[in-house]
Amino acid sequence: MILSRHERMIAKRYLLPGKGERFIFVVASISFVAVMLGVMALVVVMSVMNGFRADLFDKIVGLNGHAVMQGYGGRLPDWREILEESRQTEGVVSATPLIEQPLMASYDGRVEGVLARGMQVEDIRANETINENIVAGDMERLTPGSSRVAIGSRLATALGAVTGGQISLISPQGRSTPFGTVPRIVSYEVAAIFEVGVYDFDKAFVLMPMEDAQTxxxxxxxxxxxxFDTTDPENVREILEPIARNYAAQGVLTDWREMNSQLFDALAVERVVMFWVLSLIILVAVFNILSSLIMLVRAKKRDIAIMRTMGASRRSMMKIFLTIGMTTSTLGTLAGLGLGFLLLHFRQNVVNFVQAVTGQNLWDPSVRFITELPARTDPFEILAIVGLALGSAFVFTLYPAFKAASTDPVQVLRYE
Incomplete structure (x- = not known):
């Protein structure tokens, strides 16, 4: 929509407050602020929702992979054969043998439920999710037969454990005696403490070499x-179908969606609901633009009639008032984007400040799984938000622009 010089001059004049038009300017300013706040809220909330899902996915998959084949009865005897076939399966990046077993852990009289995980030493060294989040100790000290383990940071806090201390793992699978089964209790040195940022893992994980876990x-x-890790997490089931079919008698294959189905389904529903609920703020804002333009058209009816008698076309009037409405929505959208990105940059500082002022824990990791507020901006969602703001403003601006263009100068100026 290209404006001529006099159309730009008139549009600029109407955007600024004139004598007796302060109220119209106030309504237009409220419209600007409403668009800004609506766009800001959508950008911040959608980015946080995306960041929460992505961060949760990265950390969960970093520890549990895209899929696991669980042996019946907790045992997978022919695991080397499965590993060999997986290396020849297209789309499989890696296959890691694991041992996981819920146990009890004791340290200086304190007892906590834990999840003992045994991994091959080379797999432990290659796991970036763990090795990049060591808060104390050294993972290099984890070697087969060394009787050393690594534990999560929140488990260490709950037990009062420190590196170099002795932690005892209590397994119900012990020796059989005439009085029943005696639990097996083995002591290990705490070689390292890690914090991956997922509450459930940091609160329960005890990591050890696989040989020690087998013993x-x-x-x-x-x-x-x-x-298993694959090249495409979204199609993990199709990639691993040959393995699941060939070894169905030994174990069952479960992908990341099934392992965390309730959590990710809830996030997906909440994401869609939040988008449409917050979109109502933008709709309220464009209603304000509509009302301010209607008042402006009524206040400028005599000016419009004079311009029509001087040769201004209906199309010219339409363009002027469309420009006024779109300028307000565009400036509000740009300001909302800027304020939204600013809040995202300082999001954790804002959360910490509110917590300090209110004395409330707004981000309890035991509820939200992740220890810090994440954010990840999707360019396509930003475009959708901008399109929603500008598109709805354009539609709502058409009516007052049409009313201005349809003004009859004869009727308006008859008694002037």
Whole structure:
């Protein structure tokens, strides 16, 4: 929509307050602020929702892979054969044998439920999710037969454990005696403490070499499961279908969606609902633009009639008032984007400030799984938000622009 010089001059004049038009300017300013706040709220909330899902996915998959094959009865005897076939399966990036078993842990009289995980040493060294989040100790000290383990930071806090201390793992699979089964209790040195940022993992994980886990759980050479990473997490089931079919008699394949289905489904629903609920703020804002333009058209009816008698076309009037409405919505959208990105940049500082002022814990990791407020901006969603703001403003501006263009100068100036 290209404006001529006099059309630009008139549009600029109407955007600024004139004598007796302060109220119209106030309504237009409210419209600007409303658009800004609506766009800001959508940008911040959608980015946080995306960041929450992406961060949660990265950390969960970093520890549990895209899929796992769980052996029946917690045992997978032919795991080396499955590993060999997985390396020849197209789309499989890695396959990691694991042992996982819920146990009890004791340290200086304190007892907590834990999830013991046994991994091959080379897989432990290659796991970036763990090795990039070491808060104390050294993972290099985890070697087969060393009787050393690494534990999550929140488990260490709950037990009061420190690196170099002795933690005892209590397994119900112990020796059989005439009085029943005696639990197996083995002590290990805490070699390292890690914090991956997912509350459930930091609160329960005890990591050890697989050979030590096999000895502790009396598994001999068997493992409990095999973890798979693929080139495409969204199509993990199709990629691993040959393995699931060939070894269905030994174990069951579960992908990341099934392992965390309730959590990710809830996030997806909440994301859609939040988008449409917050979009109502923008709709309220464009209603304000509509009302301010209607008042402006009524206040400028005599000016419009004079311009029509001087040769201004209906199209010219339409363009002038469309420009006024779109300028307000465009400036509000740009300001909202800027304010939204600013809040995202300082989001954790804002959360900390509000917590300090109110004395409330707004981001309890035991409820929200992740220890810090995440954010990830999707360019396509930003375009959708901008399109929603500008598109709805354009539609709502058409009516007052049409009313201005349809003004009859004869009727308006008859008694002038």
């Amino acid at each position: 502790l759980l009396l598994l001999e050479d068997a493992v409990g499961m095999i973890e």
